[in-house]
Amino acid sequence: MSALNRLQITWRAAQDIQDGQVVNLGIGLPVHCSDYLKDDVDVILQSENGVVGVGPLAEKDKADTDLVDAGSRRITLRPGASIIDSSWSFAMIRGGHVDVTILGAFEVASNGDLANWDMRVPNRGPLVGGAMDLAACAREVWVIMEHVTRKGAPRLLEKCALPLTAVRCVSRVYTDLAVVDVTPQGFVVREFVDGISRDELQAKTGAPLAFAPDCKPLKTPAIAVTD
Amino acid sequence: MPIDKRVRFEDALDGVPDGATVFISGFGGAGFPNALLRALRERGPKNLTLVVNSATHRYSLTHELIAADMVRKVICTAARGHDKEPSPFETRWMAGKIELEMVPQGSFTERIRAGGAGIPAFYTPVGFGTELAEGKEVRRFGDRDYVMETAITGDLALVRADTADRLGNLIFNYAQMNFGPVMATAAKLAVAEVRTVSDEPLPHDRIQLPGTYVDRVVAV
Numbered sequence: 001m002s003a004l005n006r007l008q009i010t011w012r013a014a015q016d017i018q019d020g021q022v023v024n025l026g027i028g029l030p031v032h033c034s035d036y037l038k039d040d041v042d043v044i045l046q047s048e049n050g051v052v053g054v055g056p057l058a059e060k061d062k063a064d065t066d067l068v069d070a071g072s073r074r075i076t077l078r079p080g081a082s083i084i085d086s087s088w089s090f091a092m093i094r095g096g097h098v099d100v101t102i103l104g105a106f107e108v109a110s111n112g113d114l115a116n117w118d119m120r121v122p123n124r125g126p127l128v129g130g131a132m133d134l135a136a137c138a139r140e141v142w143v144i145m146e147h148v149t150r151k152g153a154p155r156l157l158e159k160c161a162l163p164l165t166a167v168r169c170v171s172r173v174y175t176d177l178a179v180v181d182v183t184p185q186g187f188v189v190r191e192f193v194d195g196i197s198r199d200e201l202q203a204k205t206g207a208p209l210a211f212a213p214d215c216k217p218l219k220t221p222a223i224a225v226t227d
Numbered sequence: 228m229p230i231d232k233r234v235r236f237e238d239a240l241d242g243v244p245d246g247a248t249v250f251i252s253g254f255g256g257a258g259f260p261n262a263l264l265r266a267l268r269e270r271g272p273k274n275l276t277l278v279v280n281s282a283t284h285r286y287s288l289t290h291e292l293i294a295a296d297m298v299r300k301v302i303c304t305a306a307r308g309h310d311k312e313p314s315p316f317e318t319r320w321m322a323g324k325i326e327l328e329m330v331p332q333g334s335f336t337e338r339i340r341a342g343g344a345g346i347p348a349f350y351t352p353v354g355f356g357t358e359l360a361e362g363k364e365v366r367r368f369g370d371r372d373y374v375m376e377t378a379i380t381g382d383l384a385l386v387r388a389d390t391a392d393r394l395g396n397l398i399f400n401y402a403q404m405n406f407g408p409v410m411a412t413a414a415k416l417a418v419a420e421v422r423t424v425s426d427e428p429l430p431h432d433r434i435q436l437p438g439t440y441v442d443r444v445v446a447v
Contacts, residue, residue, distance in 0.1 A: 048332065049254045049402050065256050066389075067401040072255035072284075085404045085435075086254065086280075087340040090333030094353065113356075125283065125306030125317045126329050128359065133333035136353045167356035 002193050003176040008220040009144050011036040013102055013174045016142070022046055024093065024134055026103040027071035029144055033102055045078075046098055048130040050089040053081025070130065090130070094137045101138035103131065105145045105170075107160040110186040110207040112170045114143065115162035128165075135166035147175035147204055154206035156180065156187060177201060179218060185210065191218035232395040234443045239263060239418050240383075245272050246299075248381035250339065250410035251279040256286045258403040260385040262420050262447035264288040267385070274299045278339065278379055280332065280406060281305040282316040290315050293325070300326035302379065304335050329359060334376045336409055341378035343412025343440075348377045384414035388436070391421040391446075392429045395438030404435060411440040418443045 004012065006029055014036035017023055024046045025031045034045060034054075045054040047069040054069055055076035063074035077083075084092075092098060105116040117131045135141055148154055156173065173180045178192040178201060188210045192201055194217050202209050240263065243249075249267070253259035268291045275298050279289050282301045292298055294315040301316065306327055308314030319325040330338065331353045341349055350373035354360040364375040386407040389400035397419055399407060411417035417440055424446045 047402075049257070049405050051402055064401060066258065066399075066403040068255040068257050070255070083402055083404060085408045086332070086336040086406050087409050090336055094333055094337075094351065123313055123317065123321060125308065125314070125320055125327070127305040127307040128329055128331055129304050130332040132331035132357060132359065133353045136355070137333075164357045166353075 002195050004193065004218070004220055005176070005223065005225050007032060007223040007225050009174050009176055011220050011223060012179065012218065013142060013144055016172070017041060017043060017100060019043070021099040022097060024048065024098050024101040024138060026101065026134070028104045030102040030104060031069070031071060046089070046092065048089055048093065048134070050084045050086055051075070051077070051081065052084060052092070053078045055081065090133055093130070093133050096137060096139055098134070098138045100140045100142060101134040102142045102144060103134060105143040105155070106162050107155050107157055108143055108145070108170050108173050108182070109157050109160045110182065112168040112182045113160050114141065114165045114170050115160040117165045118163040120162065131165050135169045140171050141169045142172045142174065143170050144174050147177040154204060157206035177204065177218075180209070188212050189215055191216045193218045229393070231393045232438065232441060232444050233393055233424055234445055236262070236266065236445050236447065239443055239445045240266055240270055242416070243267065243270065243272050243383055246274045247272060247383055248276040248278060250381050250384040250406070250414055251277060251287070251289055252384070252386045252405060252407040252410050253284070253287055254280050254402070254405040257401065258387045258399070258405050258407055259284070259287040260387040260420050261288045263385040263418060264291065268292055268295055268297070271295065271297060273297055276300040276302065278302045278381060278410070280335070283308045283314045285309050293319065298325055300328065302328040302330060302335070304330055304332040331359060336406060338376050338379045339406065339413045340409040342380035343409060346378060348375050350375050379413060381414045382416060384410040384417040386411050386417060386419045388419050388421045390423055390425055390429065391419055391441070391444040392425045392427065392438070394428060395419070395441030395444055396429045396434040397421070397436040397438070397441060398429060398433055399435050408436045411436060416443070417441050418445070420445055420447045422446070
């Protein structure tokens, strides 16, 4: 079975970002989507701390400690970027001015419910950050995650078991095995990898899967994960 | 008498009482008022409520106030430590010695904005259907459910900026701005620490926070 590695998942998600969109990439894996945009696609990357037009990461000797993204990474600005305060930044998010957000997740339910903020880790404090704002208010919410947990349990479910981030918000999920749309009728598989059957994919999923009439193989270029 | 908000560093936090609600600016390493946080720790008021994006960020000295047991409650969006050992906040929170109010970041900053803008409460779609909305009023507008969030006001705002002038006008460096402007508007006493204070009033079209919101400035 040719499961994707995590950078290949981000590559696949990045292919769906459209020219001219305002995009917020979640911390962790989703920020790597900016490395794999199609050549002719020019987008504005919005960061919740107020950077509208995030550029590439800063080189060490040129980094400014006051120029960071939502993941505290030292960044540069793209030409035409601007910086606003947090209230304006979240007004931008809440007001529906961000076209797409791509987020990591623990679980997604077949009605679009998302759980991605609290894993109930014992002895650790909670951390919500801007996850609820992005999930509830970006015009489209896409998720990148492994299809199953490390123990093999499904992450695509009838109902999330972990605390919710937002209800009925996810429209598309990219996993190492499949691209799955969340529709009013539940999960619909758009693409899945070679070497796995529909039944095997269903067995790794905790809710019924439908398959799109034009369902295609999920293919990406080879991308090495170095770290 | 010409307006002059410049103060000596040792006077910057005069009059901060026990039980104060304190705003602390900063996000991701940008805009932490660490000189003022150290000064507040040395003054040692007790039973503080901190309103700060992260209770645990490694580059902020917020944790020193918590470790000194000066803090009764934290209103924040992030309270998870970075190291294997629990952070000063987490140990006290788990022991029931400190109260936590976790707020989605957009609601956090909008609650502070509202506090400084004369709005007692507002409705937001964020958090609906989650445990962070438990106990809050829910109201339907159109085809969507909204959660009522109330304003936050406070006694003291500690804000980091780049440049000030004697009128208290502030210019921020890049993403240093974050929560600074709204926090200054919502506090009775707003104190800004800056890299430098300009001898001349700042250029009108570069000022990002009018000095009317800032009570004291100090170069650090």
